[in-house]
Amino acid sequence: xxxxxxxxxxxxxxxxxxxxxxxxxxxxxxxxxxxxxxxxxxxxxxxxxxxxxxxxxxxxxxxxxxxxxxxxxxxxxxxxxxxxxxxxxxxxxxxxxxxxxxxxxxxxxxxxxxxxxxxxxxxxxxxxxxxxxxxxxxxxxxxxxxxxxxxxxxxxxxxxxxxxxxxxxxxxxxxxxxxxxxxxxxxxxxxxxxxxxxxxxxxxxxxxxxxxxxxxxxxxxxxxxxxxxxxxxxxxxxxxxxxxxxxxxxxxxxxxxxxxxxxxxxxxxxxxxxxxxxxxxxxxxxxxxxxxxxxxxxxxxxxxxxxxxxxxxxxxxxxxxxxxxxxxxxxxxxxxxxxxxxxxxxxxxxxxxxxxxxxxxxxxxxxxxxxxxxxxxxxxxxxxxxxxxxxxxxxxxxxxxxxxxxxxxxxxxxxxxxxxxxxxxxxxxxxxxxxxxxxxxxxxxxxxxxxxxxxxxxxxxxxxxxxxxxxxxxxxxxxxxxxxxxxxxxxxxxxxxxxxxxxxxxxxxxxxxxxxxxxxxxxxxxxxxxxxxxxxxxxxxxxxxxxxxxxxxxxxxxxxxxxxxxxxxxxxxxxxxxxxxxxxxxxxxxxxxxxxxxxxxxxxxxxxxxxxxxxxxxxxxxxxxxxxxxxxxxxxxxxxxxxxxxxxxxxxxxxxxxxxxxxxxxxxx
Numbered sequence: 014x015x016x017x018x019x020x021x022x023x024x025x026x027x028x029x030x031x032x033x034x035x036x037x038x039x040x041x042x043x044x045x046x047x048x049x050x051x052x053x054x055x056x057x058x059x060x061x062x063x064x065x066x067x068x069x070x071x072x073x074x075x076x077x078x079x080x081x082x083x084x085x086x087x088x089x090x091x092x093x094x095x096x097x098x099x100x101x102x103x104x105x106x107x108x109x110x111x112x113x114x115x116x117x118x119x120x121x122x123x124x125x126x127x128x129x130x131x132x133x134x135x136x137x138x139x140x141x142x143x144x145x146x147x148x149x150x151x152x153x154x155x156x157x158x159x160x161x162x163x164x165x166x167x168x169x170x171x172x173x174x175x176x177x178x179x180x181x182x183x184x185x186x187x188x189x190x191x192x193x194x195x196x197x198x199x200x201x202x203x204x205x206x207x208x209x210x211x212x213x214x215x216x217x218x219x220x221x222x223x224x225x226x227x228x229x230x231x232x233x234x235x236x237x238x239x240x241x242x243x244x245x246x247x248x249x250x251x252x253x254x255x256x257x258x259x260x261x262x263x264x265x266x267x268x269x270x271x272x273x274x275x276x277x278x279x280x281x282x283x284x285x286x287x288x289x290x291x292x293x294x295x296x297x298x299x300x301x302x303x304x305x306x307x308x309x310x311x312x313x314x315x316x317x318x319x320x321x322x323x324x325x326x327x328x329x330x331x332x333x334x335x336x337x338x339x340x341x342x343x344x345x346x347x348x349x350x351x352x353x354x355x356x357x358x359x360x361x362x363x364x365x366x367x368x369x370x371x372x373x374x375x376x377x378x379x380x381x382x383x384x385x386x387x388x389x390x391x392x393x394x395x396x397x398x399x400x401x402x403x404x405x406x407x408x409x410x411x412x413x414x415x416x417x418x419x420x421x422x423x424x425x426x427x428x429x430x431x432x433x434x435x436x437x438x439x440x441x442x443x444x445x446x447x448x449x450x451x452x453x454x455x456x457x458x459x460x461x462x463x464x465x466x467x468x469x470x471x472x473x474x475x476x477x478x479x480x481x482x483x484x485x486x487x488x489x490x491x492x493x494x495x496x497x498x499x500x501x502x503x504x505x506x507x508x509x510x511x512x513x514x515x516x517x518x519x520x521x522x523x524x525x526x527x528x529x530x531x532x533x534x535x536x537x538x539x540x541x542x543x544x545x546x547x548x549x550x551x552x553x554x555x556x557x558x559x560x561x562x563x564x565x566x567x568x569x570x571x572x573x574x575x576x577x578x579x580x581x582x583x584x585x586x587x588x589x590x591x592x593x594x595x596x597x598x599x600x601x602x603x604x605x606x607x608x609x610x611x612x613x614x615x616x617x618x619x620x621x622x623x624x625x626x627x628x629x630x631x632x633x634x635x636x637x638x639x640x641x642x643x644x645x646x647x648x649x650x651x652x653x654x655x656x657x658x659x660x661x662x663x664x665x666x667x668x669x670x671x672x673x674x675x676x677x678x679x680x681x682x
Contacts, residue, residue: 016044034272035304038307039273046075050083057241059089060238062090062243063090095217097217103212103221121209131205133153159179219253243270246271249279275331276635306335308336309641310638312337313343315335317664319332321634321660341642344665346665347669352551355601360391366643372596375580377596378582381589381598382585383585384585384606385585393552402583419518420566427503439451454470511554527542527546596643597637607633
């Protein structure tokens with residue numbers, strides 16, 4: 014396809030800073046590779062070009078494209094991520110040091126598992142690494158995330174640190190004691206790495222930045238080596254990365270950036286959209302180019318994405334239009350009665366478009382959701398209709414700790430003779446059962462091999478022990494009664510597994526346990542652990558027996574592990590960035606889901622503050638612009654509709670009539 018005037022303008026730009034706003038489907042990768050080709054054709058040495066992307070995969074693909082365009086000289090262009098470039102700076106520093114001191118130097122990277130092991134120690138009041146340990150135990154992952162946040166924002170232990178990403182015990186900002194402990198952990202971690210001469214993943218940025226800033230010979234080496242710098246996905250740049258670009262650009266200022274502020278969705282990874290929005294102001298004489306033609310999507314899809322952005326609180330540069338100049342289906346929308354209906358209707362629509370209308374293949378379809386926890390209902394719905402699917406990049410739903418623990422309870426209900434399983438269950442801390450309990454029960458079972466574990470429990474402890482204040486008796490009998498009750502319900506064809514799960518979790522105090530565990534981690538998950546349990550339980554209401562559920566889980570895993578690539582794609586909106594599909598479902602457009610509840614802030618009138626959901630709006634925009642031809646927006650009425658859905662619904666075609674007809678079919682079996 015020939016390049017349009019704006020693309021050619023970007024390709025032909027040579028000297029000075031240039032900011033290219035490239036909307037979704039605007040051909041930015043082509044522009045970047047063609048621009049490098051043009052620089053080389055103008056006599057610029059390929060070794061003097063540095064091209065930075067945000068993933069190793071993107072860098073590899075771009076280099077391959079460049080080699081196809083210009084031959085082997087394309088391999089001489091330095092192409093990689095910010096971290097790979099930072100690592101090369103640190104290796105050059107080590108080489109210089111070795112050369113001066115005639116002593117072997119190498120860059121040793123701290124493995125992630127070892128890093129978490131260190132933080133686990135540092136977060137403990139019994140730490141062996143700190144002379145004065147923290148006052149109360151913290152979650153290692155939270156502390157590691159806190160330190161990573163500081164480093165990517167170029168904040169060091171001696172600075173005033175940013176605690177905005179940390180919650181205190183009451184859900185508000187951390188108190189002074191916690192702040193002091195976090196700062197202490199940060200300092201101890203950095204000192205420990207320094208003693209062991211190790212760097213971690215974040216140091217590839219921060220240490221490289223410090224080397225470029227403070228060591229003139231290193232800075233001059235890179236200033237001399239790279240005359241031209243190109244940075245892709247600039248909207249995702251964080252403080253450390255931005256400052257590195259400024260240092261390497263030096264006096265030449267030959268920086269060519271490409272990005273789209275409307276697709277800035279990684280502030281939780283420290284990226285800051287202001288770097289691309291303010292680039293023309295910060296870099297003198299910046300040449301600004303806007304690539305507004307979307308060559309991916311139909312007019313209907315592009316126009317709807319524009320409507321979403323028109324409600325934004327930020328005046329984003331550029332105005333997208335369909336470069337295809339091609340009309341297609343209207344954008345469809347529907348509000349179902351509940352999340353289960355939303356999933357079932359989505360699966361039915363996919364089945365109709367593939368099997369009845371023959372308009373798409375399974376692999377052409379994507380279901381995009383805000384959180385991984387949402388996938389289970391859509392997985393269930395697809396399996397019910399024999400729709401092949403895969404869940405991209407997600408942890409197996411059934412391997413999530415809470416789900417694994419519930420499944421263990423259900424396995425014991427089904428097989429109450431499994432002593433090893435029993436031992437693992439009663440050792441869970443929320444049951445508060447004495448450590449010697451299993452040995453007492455095993456002694457009884459050895460003497461009476463014909464009785465069950467539950468029989469043994471009831472023979473050892475009684476209500477009299479509970480009245481006498483025996484905590485173990487109270488807990489073990491509660492456990493036994495709950496398992497027996499679940500087994501009775503499992504034998505009844507009229508009872509569903511979803512209700513069994515909820516009752517079991519209540520009887521065993523499991524809801525409270527997972528809520529407390531989540532609070533102790535001081536960490537926001539995709540959704541509360543308790544709501545995750547309810548989501549799982551609701552998805553299991555279709556099963557009457559535990560065996561049916563486990564048979565289903567095996568089929569689901571077989572489905573995921575199958576080699577056939579012709580499958581519906583399920584993934585989070587974040588993961589969908591950069592991808593495209595013929596048919597897309599953006600699901601769960603409800604307040605608290607998209608936009609996510611952790612993002613929403615309300616004013617005194619209990620109205621959403623628009624600025625608080627700006628990044629969630631951009632995330633919704635990313636989802637919409639993944640669609641090439643067919644787009645569905647779905648919500649469900651058991652939750653308040655998303656403001657995004659309400660804004661866009663007037664510009665869509667409602668398919669409630671289809672939904673009602675499908676519901677009638679469901680009622681009739």
